[in-house]
Amino acid sequence: xxxxxxxxxxxQKYIRAAKCDMTGSSSRNTSxxxxxxxxxxxxxxxHDDDYIRVCNIPKRKGANFRDLPGIVIGADNVVQRAKxxxxxxxxxxxxxxxxxxxxxxRSTKPFGRLWWDETVPTVFCFPDPHMRAIxxxxxxxxxxLRECARLQGFHDHYKFCGKLKERYxxxxxxxxxxxxxxxxxxxxxxxxxxxxxxHLMTLPPKFSHSTTVQVKNSLLKKFKP
Numbered sequence: 630x631x632x633x634x635x636x637x638x639x640x641q642k643y644i645r646a647a648k649c650d651m652t653g654s655s656s657r658n659t660s661x662x663x664x665x666x667x668x669x670x671x672x673x674x675x676h677d678d679d680y681i682r683v684c685n686i687p688k689r690k691g692a693n694f695r696d697l698p699g700i701v702i703g704a705d706n707v708v709q710r711a712k713x714x715x716x717x718x719x720x721x722x723x724x725x726x727x728x729x730x731x732x733x734x735r736s737t738k739p740f741g742r743l744w745w746d747e748t749v750p751t752v753f754c755f756p757d758p759h760m761r762a763i764x765x766x767x768x769x770x771x772x773x774l775r776e777c778a779r780l781q782g783f784h785d786h787y788k789f790c791g792k793l794k795e796r797y798x799x800x801x802x803x804x805x806x807x808x809x810x811x812x813x814x815x816x817x818x819x820x821x822x823x824x825x826x827x828h829l830m831t832l833p834p835k836f837s838h839s840t841t842v843q844v845k846n847s848l849l850k851k852f853k854p
Contacts, residue, residue, distance in 0.1 A: 630667050644779055648786040668788055670775040672765075673756050673797065678719050683758065684769045685723075686740055693741035693762065697723040707734040727759055738762050743772070752777050754801030755794065774800065782806030 636642040645665070675683060686692050698715040699722055700708050708729055710722070717723055728739040741762025743749060756763045756771045763771050772780075774796050778787060782805045789796035804812070814832055818824040 630670055632665065632667055643784075645785050648784075651784060651786075665785075667775060667785060669778065669796065670773045671793070672771045672773045673793060675758075675771070678717060678721055679758065680769070681717060682723065682740055683764060686742055686764060686769075688742070688767050690742075690744040690747070691737075693737050694724055694728045694739040695737065697740070699723045700729070705735075709734065725759075731760060740764065742766055749780050752780050752801050754798040756797060777801070782808075 632645075636645055647665070682694070682697060685697060686694070687696050695702060695708060699711050701711050702708055708724070710724070710729065714722060728736075731739060738761045740758050742764040743762055744766050753761065753763075756777070758764060758771060765772060765776075774789065774793065775785070777797065777800050778789070779785075781800055781803055783800065783803075784806070789799050791799070803809075811832060815824065
């Protein structure tokens, strides 16, 4: 798909950087399209019941399966089924047993929405809404492969191979790109015997031969190899 707008923030400019900008190519590939496109911006599909559940999770911070009908929350924060059940069109309960039993009924992760000012703790190999918060804040879907890739620091020029599930796994198994760059720099300095005993706090601005993109130092601060 085409980008809808030009980059508006430093992060968008950084994450959309062309491959030649990030690898130190001496000249741009003249065959590059004038209008770059965004790859892998598609979510893993949900089956009918889970889609209906997702559509009924409120679009607000902290929303999750506890907002679905047919359950009560005790004083100890344990979720239990209500005596009077409200069933889905398929005849199944709105809240499945696995959500009730996860973490002894105290979890808030199943069918949880992420929010704009929160940190995503981990990018997993599979976007499973049954056990973790992976719903888009304002849309009734899981995070797309490209959104997970951006969370891992992959620039938009990265393309992933295989079926959609395999591509999610590639992103989840990867070391975050910003951490990988810092590790590569540290190992190179160690091999050349140029490193000292101090912690590495910030990479050189042009490390990895980035010629036109200003690397966002805040991504690399406080890294200790």
